[in-house]
Amino acid sequence: MPKPTKGPRLGGGPAHERLLLANLAAALFTHKSIKTTETKAKRLRPLAERLITKAKRGDLHARRSVLSVIGDKEVVHVLFAEIAPLVADREGGYTRITKVGNRKGDNAPMAVIELVLEPVTPKAKKSAPAAEAAPVVEETPAEETPAEEAPAEETVEVVEEAPAEEAAADEAPAEETPAEETDAK
Known part of the structure; x- marks a missing residue:
């Protein structure tokens, strides 16, 4: 029972x-x-x-x-x-x-x-929003601040220079790879 x-x-x-x-x-x-x-x-x-x-x-x-x-x-x-x-x-x-x-x-x-009949919104991974949120936070103050403030503009320039340095670093190994291959032959 x-x-x-x-x-x-x-x-x-x-x-x-x-x-x-x-x-x-x-x-x-x-x-x-x-x-x-x-x-x-x-x-x-x-x-x-x-x-x-x-x-x-x-x-x-x-x-x-x-x-x-x-x-x-x-x-x-x-x-x-x-x-x-x-x-x-x-x-x-x-x-x-x-x-x-x-x-x-x-x-x-x-x-x-x-x-609860609303459609389910899938949750994003925790690491992805943190990476996407960081550039947005840095760019938003630069757009809202007047041009008179120099520190905000310097922050934006540093962010913009960092990808350029990474791009140059990516190109350098690509140039070295063909030279290494010719030396190996």
């Missing part, structure tokens, strides 16, 4: 909690965003994320296992046909919980749980 969840359940026994979370998940997939209590939103998040991960697989077994939890064929179809392709590139974190204050009647803390 499975061990029940520790602590108080949402509204009653484990069967009632399972049905409550299934209905919340169905409403979330139908409306893309729902307002509920913080506790219910926090309990719904892992279930919804698991169901979306199964929907991303898209096979018959996944569809039937999601259908065993939700029970509504129309909601399962929306999940597999509309939501899963939108989050196909996302590796997790399909839901977002935002606290919205307390309910007027009983002062219960409320939250909005919504699906």
Whole structure:
């Protein structure tokens, strides 16, 4: 027999909690965003994320296992046909919980749980932005400062001279290589 969840359940026994979370998940997939209590939103998040991960697989077994939890064929179809392709590139974190204050009647803390359907922007490598950011930072003050300030202009000249010296250094070994090859023959 499975061990029940520790602590108080949402509204009653484990069967009632399972049905409550299934209905919340169905409403979330139908409306893309729902307002509920913080506790219910926090309990719904892992279930919804698991169901979306199964929907991303898209096979018959996944569809039937999601259908065993939700029970509504129309909601399962929306999940597999509309939501899963939108989050196909996302590796997790399909839901977002935002606290919205307390309910007027009983002062219960409320939250909005919504699906994150925005496209994923890939993170750049840490070394690449540092190399790209350094020249931009040095060039920007030179363009914004007036021509009267000599130190800013000298900084720009040093940056411009450095690539010229590197280019000269690159050309020198290229000239030495043919001479070495003729000596070797």
